[in-house]
Amino acid sequence: MEKILVTTDFSDHSKSGLRFAIQLAAQNDYLLTFLNVHHLQIPSAWDVLSENEYQDEQKRIVHAKLIQFVENIYEAIHLKPKHVQYAVELSPLPESSVLEFAENHNFNYICISARGAGILNKILGTITSNLINQSKVPVIVVPHDYQATEISSILYASDLEDYENEIGKVVAFAKPLQASIELLNFTSLELNQEDVKKLETKIQNTTDYPLTLHVGERKQDHNLIEAIRLAVKKAKPSILVMFTQQNRNWFENIFYAGNAAEYSFHTKVPLVVFRKS
Structure with missing residues (x-):
C-alpha cells in the first residue's frame, strides 16, 4: 500500500x-x-x-x-x-x-x-x-480553497525531454483513480495536425494507458506559467502534474520567470510535482 x-x-x-x-x-x-x-x-x-x-x-x-x-x-x-x-x-x-x-x-x-x-x-x-x-x-x-470532489482527470505538463520515464509515474498515479490523462506541451515550433498525431502515437506507444496530447503555441508575450494557467483554466483538470529537475530551482527551471513561485500560491487545482530521474 x-x-x-x-x-x-x-x-x-x-x-x-x-x-x-x-x-x-x-x-x-x-x-x-x-x-x-x-x-x-x-x-x-x-x-x-x-x-x-x-x-x-x-x-x-x-x-x-x-x-x-x-x-x-x-x-x-x-x-x-x-x-x-x-x-x-x-x-x-x-x-x-x-x-x-x-x-x-x-x-x-x-x-x-x-x-x-x-x-x-x-x-x-x-x-x-x-x-x-x-x-x-x-x-x-x-490550493487553500479546495473542496473534496472526485478525481477524474489529470493534466500533465511536460517538455517531452524525458517523457518515457515520466509517463510511467503519471500512469501509476492515474490508473488506480481511473483518471484520464492529457499531456500538455508548449512549443515555439510550427506543428500541423499530422505532426501532432505522429507525436501522440509515438508517446502512446510508451504505455498501454490511454492519453491525449495537446501541443500549444508558446506566445512571445506569455511565459510558461501564464500559458499553463490558461491551459488549466480551459481544461479544468482534477490535478496538474509536473516534473522538477534535481539540484535546480524548480520554478525557474520550468517557468523561466522571476515571479514563478506565485504559481503555488494561486493554483486553482492540486499540483503534483515529481522529481526527474
Missing part, C-alpha cells in the same frame, strides 16, 4: 490538503499519515528531566488535538477514517522536519496546502516552495 504524508498546522488553510488526501484515499487504498510539526519553546532554566517530561506531555496534547482535527474533517465530508496514522514532531524547522520524516519512513507522497497570496501568507508559503525544490519525495500542493 502506498503512503501519503499529510501535513497540517491546524489552520483553516491546511484543511484543503487533508480533504484532498482523504479524497485520494477514498478512490484508492492509500495509508494516510497526518503530521503536525510543533515548535515547542522550553525555558532555558529547566533541567533535562523536566524538559523531557514537558516535551512528552506536550506531544500527547498535540497528538490528541491532531486526531480530533482530522476526525472533524472526515465527519464534515461524510467519510470515515480507514488506513490512518498520526504523528507529531517537535521542531522549529517545519520543512526540514517534514522532509526528514518523509524520507526516513519511505513515503510515496507529501501532501501540503498552499496558502493565499497575502504578504504574510507568501512568507509562510515559502515552506511549500522549499518542499518542492528540496524533496526527493513527490509533493502534492493543494
Whole structure:
C-alpha cells in the first residue's frame, strides 16, 4: 500500500490538503499519515528531566488535538477514517522536519496546502516552495480553497525531454483513480495536425494507458506559467502534474520567470510535482 504524508498546522488553510488526501484515499487504498510539526519553546532554566517530561506531555496534547482535527474533517465530508496514522514532531524547522520524516519512513507522497497570496501568507508559503525544490519525495500542493470532489482527470505538463520515464509515474498515479490523462506541451515550433498525431502515437506507444496530447503555441508575450494557467483554466483538470529537475530551482527551471513561485500560491487545482530521474 502506498503512503501519503499529510501535513497540517491546524489552520483553516491546511484543511484543503487533508480533504484532498482523504479524497485520494477514498478512490484508492492509500495509508494516510497526518503530521503536525510543533515548535515547542522550553525555558532555558529547566533541567533535562523536566524538559523531557514537558516535551512528552506536550506531544500527547498535540497528538490528541491532531486526531480530533482530522476526525472533524472526515465527519464534515461524510467519510470515515480507514488506513490512518498520526504523528507529531517537535521542531522549529517545519520543512526540514517534514522532509526528514518523509524520507526516513519511505513515503510515496507529501501532501501540503498552499496558502493565499497575502504578504504574510507568501512568507509562510515559502515552506511549500522549499518542499518542492528540496524533496526527493513527490509533493502534492493543494490550493487553500479546495473542496473534496472526485478525481477524474489529470493534466500533465511536460517538455517531452524525458517523457518515457515520466509517463510511467503519471500512469501509476492515474490508473488506480481511473483518471484520464492529457499531456500538455508548449512549443515555439510550427506543428500541423499530422505532426501532432505522429507525436501522440509515438508517446502512446510508451504505455498501454490511454492519453491525449495537446501541443500549444508558446506566445512571445506569455511565459510558461501564464500559458499553463490558461491551459488549466480551459481544461479544468482534477490535478496538474509536473516534473522538477534535481539540484535546480524548480520554478525557474520550468517557468523561466522571476515571479514563478506565485504559481503555488494561486493554483486553482492540486499540483503534483515529481522529481526527474
